[in-house]
Amino acid sequence: MEKTTIIEKKKHGKLRNPVMVTGLPGIGLVGQVAAKYMIKKMGGTKVAEVYSPHFPHQVLMSKKGGLRLLKNSIYLLKGKVRDLLVVIGDVQAVSSVGQYEVAETILDYCSKKGVSLMITIGGYSTGKVAENRRVFGSANNKRLMADFREKGIIFGETRGSIVGVAGLLPGLAALRKMDGICIMGETHGNYVDHTSARNVIEKLSELLGFEISLDELDKEAKGREKVIRKIEKEVEQQMSGPPKKDITYIR
Numbered sequence: 001m002e003k004t005t006i007i008e009k010k011k012h013g014k015l016r017n018p019v020m021v022t023g024l025p026g027i028g029l030v031g032q033v034a035a036k037y038m039i040k041k042m043g044g045t046k047v048a049e050v051y052s053p054h055f056p057h058q059v060l061m062s063k064k065g066g067l068r069l070l071k072n073s074i075y076l077l078k079g080k081v082r083d084l085l086v087v088i089g090d091v092q093a094v095s096s097v098g099q100y101e102v103a104e105t106i107l108d109y110c111s112k113k114g115v116s117l118m119i120t121i122g123g124y125s126t127g128k129v130a131e132n133r134r135v136f137g138s139a140n141n142k143r144l145m146a147d148f149r150e151k152g153i154i155f156g157e158t159r160g161s162i163v164g165v166a167g168l169l170p171g172l173a174a175l176r177k178m179d180g181i182c183i184m185g186e187t188h189g190n191y192v193d194h195t196s197a198r199n200v201i202e203k204l205s206e207l208l209g210f211e212i213s214l215d216e217l218d219k220e221a222k223g224r225e226k227v228i229r230k231i232e233k234e235v236e237q238q239m240s241g242p243p244k245k246d247i248t249y250i251r
Contacts, residue, residue, distance in 0.1 A: 004052035004098075004105040006074075012047055017082040019117040019208060020110050024072065024089050026166055027123030028187035033197035034121050034204075035088045041212050044075035044086060050106065054098025055091050072102075074109070081209030085113065092164050103168040107176060118173045118180040121200055122166035124158055125189030129232055133196045135203050138162065139181040140174040148181060151207050158184065191228050194221035 023035025038044070050072035059067045072089030087106065093099045110118065124136050137153040139145040145155050161167065162182050170180025183203065185196030198217045205212055 001051060001053045004050065004054065004101050006048050006050050006105060006109050008048045010045060010047050012045075012076055015076075015083045015085075015113055016079075018085055018113055018115045019082055019119060020085045020087065020106075020115045021119045021121065021204070022087040022106075022165060022169060023121045024087065024092050024165055026092075026164060027125050027189050028185070028191065028193035028196060030123035030185040030187055030193055030196045030200060031121035031166065032088060033192065033194055034185075034200045035086050037197065037217055038077065038084075038201060038204075038212065039075045039086055039088065041216070042077045042079075042084075042210065044077045046073055047076045047085075048074040048109070050074065050087075050089070050102065052093060052098065052102050052105075054093035054095060054101060056094055060090065077210070079208060079210040084208065084210070085110075085115065099164060099168055100172075103165050103172055106165070106169065107172055107178070110173075110178070111176065116179060118169050118178055119204070120166040120169050120180075120182045121204075122162065122182055122184045123187040123189065123193060123196060124184035126186060127189060129188050129191075129228055130186055133186040133193075133199050135199050136184040136186065137181055138170075138184070139179075140170050141179065144179050144181055148183075148207065151203060153183065153203060153207075188228070191231075192224070194224050197221075 023031035025032050055070040059069055061067050070090045075086045077084040093102045134154055136158045137148050137155050149155055166182050170182050173180035185200040187193040187196040198214055198221050
């Protein structure tokens with residue numbers, strides 16, 4: 001394999017005003033959790049797989065003794081208003097060159113499928129476990145920013161850079177005159193954040209006009225929140241423990 005390749009796995013009819021949503025491994029696994037949940041609850045059908053020599057040089061072994069290459073997968077979700085192509089995966093490319101190549105290959109696929117909007121999902125790390133996690137956005141044009149702001153996405157309060165395909169896809173999409181936005185769920189950053197993923201999905205359902213039950217994710221998030229809060233409390237207690245006694249010497 002010399003370059004990133006997308007292999008189509010299943011034929012499908014003409015897509016209805018398609019949008020691509022990507023949720024690859026990243027901060028708090030917000031994107032990955034959100035995308036996988038959407039595929040599960042909305043009955044996504046795998047239509048393509050992405051392979052690349054820029055993915056880590058290893059294979060995954062199965063419980064039955066088989067093995068497979070690392071990959072990203074593209075699923076088709078049929079919505080009431082528009083169709084969704086959702087990308088999930090084992091990994092991201094391990095080099096800058098690889099990140100750009102994978103992103104460009106995915107964008108080529110989008111152009112072929114008539115995708116007009118690229119949405120990436122990520123986590124925005126604050127280092128704190130916020131009670132009410134916000135949903136931030138960073139878009140590649142002002143019109144898109146205005147449209148998403150009306151739906152409650154917060155712009156202008158995030159700082160720094162967006163690493164990986166979460167940033168490159170909407171960034172490179174601009175060069176192709178394609179709308180692109182990264183939607184980021186507020187998260188601590190050191191934990192898998194189902195609550196943040198849930199908030200992102202809720203916003204996406206409003207923005208893209210699809211229906212999805214969040215009951216199962218709410219239940220999972222509630223259980224994990226208890227564990228996270230317990231861990232945070234223990235860490236705080238350790239950090240604010242009694243001061244150590246001064247070392248004394250007997251001569």
